[in-house]
Amino acid sequence: MINRFVIPMVAFVLLAVVLAVGIKHSPEKGVIASPLIGKPAPQFSLPSLSDPTHTVSSAALRGQWYLLNVWGSWCGTCRDEHQMLLDVRRSGRVRLIGLDWRDDDSQARGYLQQLGDPYEFVAADRDGRTAIDWGVYAAPESFLVNPAGIVVYKCMGELTPDIWEKEILSRLPKAQAAGS
Amino acid sequence: MRRATVICVAAAGLALANAAVVRAIDTTQMPTPELQARYEGLTHELRCVQCQDEALADSPAGVAADLRREVRDMLLAGKSDDDVRNFMLARYGDFVLFRPRFVLKNVWLWAAPEVLLVVGALVAWRVVRKRARLVSADTEPLPDDGSN
Numbered sequence: 047m048i049n050r051f052v053i054p055m056v057a058f059v060l061l062a063v064v065l066a067v068g069i070k071h072s073p074e075k076g077v078i079a080s081p082l083i084g085k086p087a088p089q090f091s092l093p094s095l096s097d098p099t100h101t102v103s104s105a106a107l108r109g110q111w112y113l114l115n116v117w118g119s120w121c122g123t124c125r126d127e128h129q130m131l132l133d134v135r136r137s138g139r140v141r142l143i144g145l146d147w148r149d150d151d152s153q154a155r156g157y158l159q160q161l162g163d164p165y166e167f168v169a170a171d172r173d174g175r176t177a178i179d180w181g182v183y184a185a186p187e188s189f190l191v192n193p194a195g196i197v198v199y200k201c202m203g204e205l206t207p208d209i210w211e212k213e214i215l216s217r218l219p220k221a222q223a224a225g226s
Numbered sequence: 227m228r229r230a231t232v233i234c235v236a237a238a239g240l241a242l243a244n245a246a247v248v249r250a251i252d253t254t255q256m257p258t259p260e261l262q263a264r265y266e267g268l269t270h271e272l273r274c275v276q277c278q279d280e281a282l283a284d285s286p287a288g289v290a291a292d293l294r295r296e297v298r299d300m301l302l303a304g305k306s307d308d309d310v311r312n313f314m315l316a317r318y319g320d321f322v323l324f325r326p327r328f329v330l331k332n333v334w335l336w337a338a339p340e341v342l343l344v345v346g347a348l349v350a351w352r353v354v355r356k357r358a359r360l361v362s363a364d365t366e367p368l369p370d371d372g373s374n
Contacts, residue, residue: 078275081319148288174292181317183275183289 080181080200087114087191088179095146095154095168102169107191111218112141114189115165115205116177118149119157121185127204128161134210135164139218140190144168147177147185190214252283254298261301268297268310273322281324 091103117124144165190199256262274285314322326332
């Protein structure tokens, strides 16, 4: 008699455990883990947003920490994030580079004029090819790259003071080294 | 009655118009039917990274259009289907493939249905055998109940 219920009970408990583990470990809905972490940052060479006759290139970033922020003037969350970016620039802790994604140059320039320009330079990725190389799928995204050119962290969505503190500052060398 | 017909016809027309709009998301034409078939195959098995429950082929998102353009350009440049899959994989990870790869960390995904099938078959076999035994017991001649 007992036997009759043992097998279904065991099956049920096993199923519950499998589902619980699945729910616990499922990534946050919508967030794609970047396969780029620990790999060399993709190279790019693009027109500068401020002066499209000039080319800006990732080669100029070799040997230093930098934060590549993907944004667009069409992107609402980027607007929310902007004050944080201005603070990052002011802190002087890391080079802040912009990648203006699928945008209209003059609208992007207007956006920076209105809100302030936190970037050391901005690369204009009009056709989105460089963004694809970086695995970008929704702005804003920010990539932290170390002096060896390896991507060490990706922030999906808005860069908050909390993420800046816990995920980015903690990976950067101590304050004196960076200078300001 | 006539009004109902008109409404039906109008609804059918709307549905058709809708279908036309849906089809218009991707109007890419490849130069040969063979390339067209490969292009459509790939854009249906790759996942849109922004609106994540859609295939690349069905998504109106800007980034999906960019990724379709990459697929098209790679095929036109003579790349293989696997080249295209690996290109996407390197940038967006396993997530972009609607059909998971057969690699070690995905083995359970592929093996689970087979394992469940075997378990189910074993259970069914045991149940059937048990019942079969009951049937044979049933068909043994009844002891004489004395009614004849």
